[in-house]
Amino acid sequence: MTKPKSTKMFFAVSIVLAICVSYGFLTLFTDAKTEAAQKMADQKFAHEAAMGGMAEVQMGQMAKDKGTNPDVKAFGQRMVDDHGKANDELKELAAKKNITLPSDMDAAEKAKMDRMSKMSGAEFDRAYMNDMVNDHVKDVAAFRKESQSGMDPDLKAWAAKTLPTLEDHLKMARDINGKVKK
Numbered sequence: 001m002t003k004p005k006s007t008k009m010f011f012a013v014s015i016v017l018a019i020c021v022s023y024g025f026l027t028l029f030t031d032a033k034t035e036a037a038q039k040m041a042d043q044k045f046a047h048e049a050a051m052g053g054m055a056e057v058q059m060g061q062m063a064k065d066k067g068t069n070p071d072v073k074a075f076g077q078r079m080v081d082d083h084g085k086a087n088d089e090l091k092e093l094a095a096k097k098n099i100t101l102p103s104d105m106d107a108a109e110k111a112k113m114d115r116m117s118k119m120s121g122a123e124f125d126r127a128y129m130n131d132m133v134n135d136h137v138k139d140v141a142a143f144r145k146e147s148q149s150g151m152d153p154d155l156k157a158w159a160a161k162t163l164p165t166l167e168d169h170l171k172m173a174r175d176i177n178g179k180v181k182k
Contacts (some may be wrong), residue, residue: 042152043099045142045159050090050101052139055109056083062116063128071176072125075132082169086162093158122180129177136170 056079063076094101105113112131119127143163150156 039151042146042150042155045146045150046090046094046099046155047102048142049159050087050094051106051109052135053083053087053090054102055105055113056135057087058105058113059116059128059131062113063124066117066120066124067128068121069125069176069180071179072129075129075172075176078169078172079132082165086165089158089162093154097152097154125180126177129173129180132173133170133177136166136173139166140170 060076060079060083064073064080067073067076091101093099116124116127116131140163143159143166147156147160147163150159
């Protein structure tokens with residue numbers, strides 16, 4: 001016994017529809033999972049930016065106090081000023097977004113501070129400026145990535161606004177590092 005053509009057509013359409021609906025749910029699930037991962041990436045960026053910003057301010061203060069080269073001292077002051085301002089902006093933004101930021105540096109940053117606090121003179125200047133070059137290379141890359149692919153529009157805009165200052169810091173750090181290495 002053969003089924004009427006309309007019944008076969010009904011089953012074919014039903015199967016196609018079931019596949020499409022299943023694919024749609026899968027896509028929605030995947031999109032939600034991707035969105036959650038991106039949100040976590042934004043929060044991780046904010047956390048790391050806050051941690052790095054605190055370290056830059058404290059290290060800058062140390063450079064102002066311990067540095068012997070006038071350019072190193074001036075750079076340290078610039079870190080205190082610029083990163084202090086950026087930290088305040090990030091804290092305000094994070095409060096609006098319910099993002100919890102760290103209140104202190106992590107163990108690695110504290111260890112670096114401790115190591116540098118035991119240095120003086122030209123040794124301190126060289127170590128500090130070398131560290132500033134390395135840190136700002138990483139900072140520029142992280143802020144560029146967030147400014148281009150961050151999900152939160154406000155955090156993305158803050159990263160984009162802050163990026164030129166960090167690029168300027170990197171250029172200055174490289175220039176001063178070249179002078180104190182000699």
